[in-house]
Amino acid sequence: MKEFFWLAGRESVMESRQTGIFRLCIIMGFFCVSIFFLNNNKKKFITATHIDVSTFKIDPMETLSIDQAYNAMNYLFSSHDIDLIVKVLTHLKYSFNYYIIHKIITDKTVCLSPEEKVKIIYGIVAHCGTKKSVQHELLDFLIKYPALHAHSPALLMLIKSKHMDLIPLFIAWGKDRHKNHGHTNLLTSYVEHAFTVAIEQNDYQAIETLLSKKVRIS
Secondary structure (H helix, E strand, C coil), X not given: CHHHHHHHHHHHHHHHXXXXXXXHXXXXXXXXXXXHHHHHHHHHCCECCECCHHHCCCCCCCCCCHHHHHHHCHHHHCCCCHXXXXXXXXXXXXXXXXXXXXXXXXXXXXXXXXXXXXXXXXXXXXXXXXXXXXXXXXXXXXXXXXXXXXXXXXXXXXXXXXXXXXXXXXXHHHHXXXXXCCCCCHHXXXXXXXXXXXXXXXXXXXXXXXXXXXXXXX
16 A cells, blocks of 8 residues: 555656646747747847947948948938947948048938038048048048038037047148148148137137147137
8 A cells, every 4th residue: 555655656746747847848948939039020120229230231342332332321320320320331441431421421411410420530530540641531521521610610529529539630630731732721720710619609628628739829
């Protein structure tokens, strides 16, 4: 009799273990399916305010023309997220990148303000690092398109941006274009415009920054 109850109890334990394992398998199955659907939905619902740059790949040499690449980036412009736009642009080759920036500047239908376009230029210049010739070439957009900084001085925008460390480069670029490219008083005009507007706006911090960076004014 004891042996009968012992066997019955043993079978009951085994059945409860099998039931537990079965339930665990069902739970794990639901978990895996949920993760699968979440990952798929995450890939589908990418918006202009949250973009995984690793998924934004442009290979201009093989697939897209400049116009096609530019059109593919239009949804980025509507976000007005300058850091994100710069991050995507830095994934392109410079020769291709330059024409995209040029198109951004000249496109009157794009929803970016002149100030935002200047910030994009500064962001790409900062990314170029020690390539001074490339940096100077990008800053030349300020000479070619003065309307970009007609109301907001180019030097003042640089001071108020996250790329304030570019001020020495900006001064060196202005001196080089004055000396070697015939742009007379280029740097002087930028400096005077920045000081004038800063004084009009009572922007003491901007004036202090200009003086601390040894920006000379006549």
